[in-house]
Amino acid sequence: MQPLADVLGLVNPPITPALVIRRAAMLANLAAMQTACDAKGVRLRPHGKMHKCSRLGKLQVAGGAIGLCCQTVGEAETYVHAGINDVLVTAPVPPWGWPRLAALARLAHVGAVLDSAVQAREASVAALAAGAVLDAYVDIDPGMGRAGVAADQAGALAQLLVDLPGLHYAGVQAYCGHHQHLLPAERVAAHAAWTDRLRGAVHDLRSAGLAPPQVTGGGTGTAAMDLAAGVYTEIQAGSYALMDVEYGDLGDLPFAPALFLAASVVSAQHASHVTCDAGHKALHPNGPAQRVVVPAGSGYRPMGDEHGAIIPPGGAVEGGIVWLQPGHVDPTVALHDAFFVADEDGALERWAIDARRSSL
Amino acid sequence: MQPLADVLGLVNPPITPALVIRRAAMLANLAAMQTACDAKGVRLRPHGKMHKCSRLGKLQVAGGAIGLCCQTVGEAETYVHAGINDVLVTAPVPPWGWPRLAALARLAHVGAVLDSAVQAREASVAALAAGAVLDAYVDIDPGMGRAGVAADQAGALAQLLVDLPGLHYAGVQAYCGHHQHLLPAERVAAHAAWTDRLRGAVHDLRSAGLAPPQVTGGGTGTAAMDLAAGVYTEIQAGSYALMDVEYGDLGDLPFAPALFLAASVVSAQHASHVTCDAGHKALHPNGPAQRVVVPAGSGYRPMGDEHGAIIPPGGAVEGGIVWLQPGHVDPTVALHDAFFVADEDGALERWAIDARRSSL
Numbered sequence: 050m051q052p053l054a055d056v057l058g059l060v061n062p063p064i065t066p067a068l069v070i071r072r073a074a075m076l077a078n079l080a081a082m083q084t085a086c087d088a089k090g091v092r093l094r095p096h097g098k099m100h101k102c103s104r105l106g107k108l109q110v111a112g113g114a115i116g117l118c119c120q121t122v123g124e125a126e127t128y129v130h131a132g133i134n135d136v137l138v139t140a141p142v143p144p145w146g147w148p149r150l151a152a153l154a155r156l157a158h159v160g161a162v163l164d165s166a167v168q169a170r171e172a173s174v175a176a177l178a179a180g181a182v183l184d185a186y187v188d189i190d191p192g193m194g195r196a197g198v199a200a201d202q203a204g205a206l207a208q209l210l211v212d213l214p215g216l217h218y219a220g221v222q223a224y225c226g227h228h229q230h231l232l233p234a235e236r237v238a239a240h241a242a243w244t245d246r247l248r249g250a251v252h253d254l255r256s257a258g259l260a261p262p263q264v265t266g267g268g269t270g271t272a273a274m275d276l277a278a279g280v281y282t283e284i285q286a287g288s289y290a291l292m293d294v295e296y297g298d299l300g301d302l303p304f305a306p307a308l309f310l311a312a313s314v315v316s317a318q319h320a321s322h323v324t325c326d327a328g329h330k331a332l333h334p335n336g337p338a339q340r341v342v343v344p345a346g347s348g349y350r351p352m353g354d355e356h357g358a359i360i361p362p363g364g365a366v367e368g369g370i371v372w373l374q375p376g377h378v379d380p381t382v383a384l385h386d387a388f389f390v391a392d393e394d395g396a397l398e399r400w401a402i403d404a405r406r407s408s409l
Numbered sequence: 410m411q412p413l414a415d416v417l418g419l420v421n422p423p424i425t426p427a428l429v430i431r432r433a434a435m436l437a438n439l440a441a442m443q444t445a446c447d448a449k450g451v452r453l454r455p456h457g458k459m460h461k462c463s464r465l466g467k468l469q470v471a472g473g474a475i476g477l478c479c480q481t482v483g484e485a486e487t488y489v490h491a492g493i494n495d496v497l498v499t500a501p502v503p504p505w506g507w508p509r510l511a512a513l514a515r516l517a518h519v520g521a522v523l524d525s526a527v528q529a530r531e532a533s534v535a536a537l538a539a540g541a542v543l544d545a546y547v548d549i550d551p552g553m554g555r556a557g558v559a560a561d562q563a564g565a566l567a568q569l570l571v572d573l574p575g576l577h578y579a580g581v582q583a584y585c586g587h588h589q590h591l592l593p594a595e596r597v598a599a600h601a602a603w604t605d606r607l608r609g610a611v612h613d614l615r616s617a618g619l620a621p622p623q624v625t626g627g628g629t630g631t632a633a634m635d636l637a638a639g640v641y642t643e644i645q646a647g648s649y650a651l652m653d654v655e656y657g658d659l660g661d662l663p664f665a666p667a668l669f670l671a672a673s674v675v676s677a678q679h680a681s682h683v684t685c686d687a688g689h690k691a692l693h694p695n696g697p698a699q700r701v702v703v704p705a706g707s708g709y710r711p712m713g714d715e716h717g718a719i720i721p722p723g724g725a726v727e728g729g730i731v732w733l734q735p736g737h738v739d740p741t742v743a744l745h746d747a748f749f750v751a752d753e754d755g756a757l758e759r760w761a762i763d764a765r766r767s768s769l
Contacts, residue, residue: 064483064768065503098714120715121686123424140715143425143673143686144728164676167727195684195712196676226713313503316524316556324555326481326503329695330743335714352555353586354458354695354739355480355500367527368504379714383690383744386766406746408424 050074051393057309057343057372059395065313065370066331068382069397070390074307075105075290081303082272082289083113089276094118094137094265096287099379101404102388103131105290110135116158118285119404122146127404129157137265138162139222139285141188141196147171151179151215160184162222164197169209169216176215184219185210186265189250191225191243200250207259220263221254223247224285229270233301240274248280269296269304293378294337308388309342310373310381312357317367322350322358325371329354330384336377343372410434411753417669417703417732419755425673425730426691428742429757430750434667435465435650441663442632442649443473449636454478454497454625456647459739461764462748463491465650470495476518478645479764482506487764489517497625498522499582499645501548501556507531511539511575520544522582524557529569529576536575544579545570546625549610551585551603560610567619580623581614583607584645589630593661600631604638611640629656629664653738654697668748669702670733670741672717677727682710682718685731689714690744696737703732 050056050073060069086093095109098120106117106128116135119125125136126149137160142150147168153159154176163169163185176183187206190197198206203221210218228239247264254261265283267275272289275281288296291308312327328351332339341347344363351357365371375381382388388400410416410433420429446453455469458480466477466488476495479485485496486509497520502510513519514536523529523545536543547566550557558566563581570578588599607624614621625643627635632649635641648656651668672687688711692699701707704723711717725731735741742748748760 064505066767140686141675141684143675145424145673164678165727171728190678193712194679194682194718195716196678198678313505315501315503318524318550318556318558319554322554324501326500329693329740333689333693334695335689335711351695352553354743356555358554367525368531380689383714407426408746 054343054345056391056393056395060311060391060397061395062311062389062397065311066327067311068385068388069309069311070291070388071307071309072390072392074305078290078292078304078307079109079112082286085272085276086284087113091276091281092283094283094285095290096139096285097124097128097404099287099382100290101382101402102400103128103133103403104400106133107131109290115283118287121407122149123407124404125150125153125159126408127406129153129159131403134158136160137184137186139224141168144171147175148178151175151181151183154181154183155179158184160186160219162186162188163206163210164188166206166209169206169213173213173215182215182217185216186219186263187221189221189223189247191223193227200246203250204254204257204259207254207261211259218259220261220265220282221251223264223266224268225266225271226268229268230295230299231270233299236270237274240271244278244280251280269302270299288378291378294340294374294376298337306374308375308378310375311370312373314359314365314367314369314371317362322360323362323365323367324352325357325359326355327373328352328356332357332373332375333377333380333384335380339376340374341371342374349373414703414705416751416753416755420671420751420757421755422671422749422757425671426687427671428745428748429669429671430651430748431667431669432750432752434665438650438652438664438667439469439472442646445632445636446644447473451636451641452643454643454645455650456499456645457484457488457764459647459742460650461742461762462760463488463493463763464760466493467491469650475643478647481767482509483767484764485510485519486513486768487766489513489519491763494518496520497544497546499584501528504531507535508538511535511541511543514541514543515539518544520546520579522546522548523566523570524548526566526569529566529573533573533575542575542577545576546579546623547581549581549583549607551583553587560606563610564614564617564619567614567621571619578619580621580625581611583624583626584628585626585631586628589628590655590659591630593659596630597634600634604640608640629662630659648738651738654700654734654736658697666734668735668738670735671730672733674719674725674727674729674731677722682720683722683725683727684712685717685719686715687733688712688716692717692733692735693737693740693744695740699736700734701731702734709733
């Protein structure tokens with residue numbers, strides 16, 4: 050591929066701030082993850098919460114992914130209506146969501162994770178009312194305390210999923226979000242310890258006649274270890290497709306930076322800095338600092354909701370474009386309504402971030 | 410008005426996380442600011458960057474506001490196409506924006522602030538090409554370093570705005586964002602010092618035959634002082650309509666909390682906390698911490714992009730609703746696609762956050 054700065058120099062977004070995807074880098078990332086999963090015979094179900102873009106999701110499915118993960122009911126609805134026929138909601142569903150997922154399950158293969166008997170009964174009632182079947186997964190908490198049952202409680206909930214009408218017991222989920230951003234050595238140790246426990250839980254389920262059809266989990270930071278562990282049947286990675294400062298700085302992941310933010314310099318009144326039109330509403334502050342790519346050597350500091358400082362100006366002039374790499378891709382994408390996908394010659398195509406909306 | 414918790418107890422949002430406006434409180438806020446401005450004969454031009462909602466903006470205009478402020482070209486386009494016929498872009502416009510604003514100026518009264526001769530010439534060229542006239546304001550930097558010329562440089566730029574074809578020199582802007590959230594005593598002192606300098610700058614412009622038709626600025630935190638100062642002809646306040654933790658905690662503003670976020674409890678596996686479906690993508694972390702309103706006495710901690718912890722559970726149960734007040738209203742609103750406007754009996758109406766999109 051051409052040097053990054055050369056490609057960015059050819060890109061002229063029609064508006065700013067604009068999220069720009071370098072298509073060649075994204076395609077290489079998609080292929081790298083799919084190839085790694087295929088080599089182990091493990092399903093890839095990329096996470097649609099990261100990009101919220103059905104066009105990107107369809108590209109992942111066309112490349113071999115089984116379907117998409119979703120974090121919200123709205124994402125699942127958007128993806129199914131866009132033609133993606135297999136979705137899994139990877140977070141516990143609020144009561145209002147079950148009838149909507151059940152209705153969706155008449156159009157596509159729809160799964161959801163659960164961590165309580167209350168949710169299981171709500172899901173069952175909704176599925177029966179819709180005349181549909183929902184794939185139901187036991188969500189196992191790998192120690193984050195966010196959602197999921199303790200590993201040794203998985204059997205009781207799995208049995209309920211088997212017993213309840215309208216549900217198909219489809220397996221277990223164990224998503225280790227807290228491992229994804231550890232430095233390489235710490236990540237290996239944490240992953241190994243957890244994998245041993247998960248292997249034990251799967252063994253116990255098998256012994257109880259509740260062998261999970263799928264064990265879904267994993268992420269961009271742990272994918273190589275997830276694939277090597279031999280316990281996961283499905284990988285849920287998301288960020289690998291576009292990457293960000295947070296994952297890039299780990300240094301050991303085989304994925305290239307593919308997402309950048311173009312901002313216009315709108316004020317240049319000071320020797321110390323210039324002001325660009327990207328602030329808290331264009332670059333979500335969660336995660337590590339946004340990185341300035343062009344001009345090289347400058348830093349970024351938010352100056353309110355719609356502005357940021359480029360410090361020092363580094364040759365950036367009023368009316369010119371500066372380029373940043375987002376610190377954390379997911380929440381920053383949720384602030385925008387489109388990606389502009391750039392070819393190496395600078396040509397752009399607009400892809401709607403259509404799953405950004407909360408409902409259809 | 411009824412006690413807040415009683416009203417929230419009647420509200421059942423169709424989805425979560427959901428931004429809910431208490432209509433009675435919002436209407437009282439709108440009336441309070443309009444009445445204060447009317448009493449001083451000062452124009453109110455509420456800031457549309459806060460709510461990004463043309464329906465709310467039209468209510469402000471129907472109540473007496475001259476039009477809306479916008480922070481982006483996309484907001485201006487959305488508001489004009491929704492029927493608001495007077496908009497002012499209060500931040501320097503990138504080059505791509507001038508032709509779009511000029512086209513908009515054929516449909517409505519459109520103004521923009523500028524801080525350089527380069528921008529003035531771009532605006533002039535675009536206005537001439539569109540056969541339109543743009544209101545042009547000299548942006549004066551009150552010391553934030555974000556945009557605007559120094560007060561003693563305003564005359565040169567004002568003269569250029571007078572001289573260039575296609576532009577109408579409409580006045581000056583001096584927006585003191587850095588004063589809005591100071592504690593009361595500090596705010597009075599900072600405001601007085603700045604107002605003296607602004608008064609001097611306006612005097613100098615008058616002496617040079619460049620009397621500004623409008624002096625626009627001010628905000629929710631300083632509105633009472635802005636109105637008393639006698640120098641502003643137009644107030645740009647935004648947050649007063651809905652309020653947030655940041656403004657509410659100042660303690661001296663006559664506006665009521667009117668914006669709340671409803672989240673569902675989606676997991677309740679621990680005695681220490683329950684997990685709700687609102688994280689970094691529903692509650693922007695810029696500003697002070699999000700405040701839990703119901704259950705009273707609990708706190709909130711983000712648990713990733715789509716989840717947060719309510720600590721302690723305070724009686725919140727799985728499947729139930731918890732209520733929060735956003736720390737900082739503007740960037741949180743930008744994460745949602747609709748408000749649900751609640752009457753005192755809990756009835757809801759959906760208002761699209763239609764100016765959230767970056768372009769039409």
